[in-house]
Amino acid sequence: MSALDYDVLSMDLEVEADRIAMRLREVTAQVLHRRGLVVAVSGGIDSSCCAALAVRALGPARVFALLMPERDSDPDSTERARLLVRHLGIASETIDIAPTLEAIGCYEARDAAVNRALPQYGPGWCFKIVIDGGLEGRINRFLLVASDPAGGLHERPLGRAEYLQIVAATNFKQRIRKTLEYYHADRLNHAVVGTPNRLEYDQGFFVKNGDGAADVKPIAHLYKTQVYAMARHLGLPRRVCDAIPTTDTYSLAQGQDEFYFALPHRQMDLALWALENGRTPAELAGALGVDRARAVAIYADIANKRRTTRYLHEPPVLIGDLATSGTLQ
Numbered sequence: 001m002s003a004l005d006y007d008v009l010s011m012d013l014e015v016e017a018d019r020i021a022m023r024l025r026e027v028t029a030q031v032l033h034r035r036g037l038v039v040a041v042s043g044g045i046d047s048s049c050c051a052a053l054a055v056r057a058l059g060p061a062r063v064f065a066l067l068m069p070e071r072d073s074d075p076d077s078t079e080r081a082r083l084l085v086r087h088l089g090i091a092s093e094t095i096d097i098a099p100t101l102e103a104i105g106c107y108e109a110r111d112a113a114v115n116r117a118l119p120q121y122g123p124g125w126c127f128k129i130v131i132d133g134g135l136e137g138r139i140n141r142f143l144l145v146a147s148d149p150a151g152g153l154h155e156r157p158l159g160r161a162e163y164l165q166i167v168a169a170t171n172f173k174q175r176i177r178k179t180l181e182y183y184h185a186d187r188l189n190h191a192v193v194g195t196p197n198r199l200e201y202d203q204g205f206f207v208k209n210g211d212g213a214a215d216v217k218p219i220a221h222l223y224k225t226q227v228y229a230m231a232r233h234l235g236l237p238r239r240v241c242d243a244i245p246t247t248d249t250y251s252l253a254q255g256q257d258e259f260y261f262a263l264p265h266r267q268m269d270l271a272l273w274a275l276e277n278g279r280t281p282a283e284l285a286g287a288l289g290v291d292r293a294r295a296v297a298i299y300a301d302i303a304n305k306r307r308t309t310r311y312l313h314e315p316p317v318l319i320g321d322l323a324t325s326g327t328l329q
Contacts, residue, residue: 003283003286003287004270004274004279004283004284004286004287005287006225006266006270006287008270008273008277009223009225009226009269009270009273011226011229013229013230013233014233016222016230017053017056017230017233017234020053020056020057020218020219021053021056021057022057023218024037024053024054024057024058024216024218025057025058027191027216028057028058028191028216032191032215032216034185034189034190034191034215035062035188035189035190036058036061036062036063036064036188036189036190036191037054037057037058037062037063037064037190037191037192037193037216038063038064038065038066038181038184038185038188038190038191038192038193039051039054039063039064039065039066039193039195040065040066040067040068040177040178040181040193040195040211041065041066041067041081041084041085041092042067042077042081042248043074043076043077043078043079043080043081043084043240043243043248044077044080044243044245044246044248045224045227045228045231045240045241045243045245046195046196046197046200046219046224046227047081047195048080048081048084048231048236048240048243049195049219049227049230049231049234049236050193050195050218050219051063051065051084051085051088051090051193052084052088052231052234052236053218053219053230053234054193054218055088055089055090056234060088060089060090062190063088063090063091064090064091064092064093064184064188064190065081065084065085065088065090065091065092065093066092066093066094066095066177066180066181066184067081067082067085067092067093067094067095068094068095068096068097068176068177068180069094069096069097069098070096070097070098070101070173071098071101071102071107071251072248072249072250072251073248074246074248074253077243077246077248078094080237080239080240080243082094083237083239083240084236084237084240087236087237087240093184095180097173097176097177097180100176101172101173101176104172104176105169106169106170106172106173107169109165109168109169110165110166110169110170112165113161113162113163113165113166113169114127114144114146114162114166116159116161116162117144117156117157117158117159117162118144118146118154118156120148120154121146124148124149125146125147125148125149125251126146126147126250126251126252127144127145127146127147127250127251127252128144128145128146128250128251128252128253129142129143129144129145129158129163129166129167129250130142130143130145131143140301140304141157141158142157142158142163143155143156143157143158144156144157144158144162145252146252147252170249170250171207171210173210173249174206174207174210174211175207175209175210177210177211178192178209178210178211178213182213185215191215191216192213192214192215192216193214193215193216193217193218194211194212194213194214194215194216194217194220195211195214195217195219196211196212196217196219196220197219197220197222197223197224197227198219198220198221198222198223198224198226198269198272199223199224199265199268199269199272201217201220202272202302202306203272203302203305203306203309204305204306204308204309204310204312204313205309206312208311208312212312223269223272223273224245224265224266224268224269225265225266225269226269228241245265263298267288270284270287270288271284271288271295271298271299271302272302274287275299275302281295281296281299282295284298284299
């Protein structure tokens with residue numbers, strides 16, 4: 001068995017792009033019976049790659065992009081999304097979802113929970129949630145990190161109730177966006193594209209009935225490293241290809257590794273590949289330059305995320321037996 005290194009993530013990008021595009025054409029027309037695809041474009045690498053693959057499959061005239069910023073969105077993310085739309089030559093619409101989120105109580109419920117953890121939090125403050133503990137072999141815990149108007153940083157442990165309320169409130173963002181995606185999909189007789197990469201899909205980094213809802217998910221089998229490589233192969237603008245992965249959910253800048261994965265995406269890709277392909281913790285430790293105990297903790301953290309988020313992948317549970325008609329068997 002060869003030594004474990006990042007070469008295991010290499011692939012023939014042209015062959016894979018053609019395969020995905022061909023399958024997208026088949027699924028759209030023959031399985032979903034739709035005439036085109038709707039893609040919510042955030043300015044990040046995953047949605048950008050999905051939009052480009054949709055264009056490769058169907059052509060720009062049958063791909064529609066939605067840009068849906070809100071109060072906490074990074075303005076640069078929206079600019080990258082606009083750059084991508086112009087580059088691909090696809091129709092788009094920009095909808096500010098902040099008024100809807102305000103009306104539904106998203107910001108109010110979120111801020112109430114933050115205030116319970118940090119009473120001085122108020123107007124002009126920014127915050128994010130970070131994860132801590134899992135990779136040291138401890139139970140993961142969540143910390144609130146906030147910046148006051150003068151730039152001072154404040155860190156507080158988050159209680160379970162506060163953490164759950166903040167997450168529940170911010171999940172409105174993904175669910176409102178998905179509602180709009182399906183409105184435009186219905187209007188255009190299109191299908192909705194889901195944009196998770198393999199890390200996100202495998203470890204449950206999505207909102208059920210939010211960004212987890214879709215008709216087709218073209219890159220759920222690709223590691224994040226491969227998505228970046230695919231975007232460059234497809235000739236997407238450098239500004240898009242160089243974008244750093246963020247959640248773009250909280251008002252304080254936050255990397256995905258801070259909030260969920262606890263490792264930078266390239267290392268997380270290799271760890272997941274190694275686990276999937278039966279490589280030992282010692283081999284992973286050597287490839288990442290960490291000790292064996294850290295590698296064991298990484299594998300355990302992946303397994304724990306899979307276990308705790310398995311329900312996100314499940315369809316609704318039916319209590320009665322519907323297999324009474326030949327059409328339902």
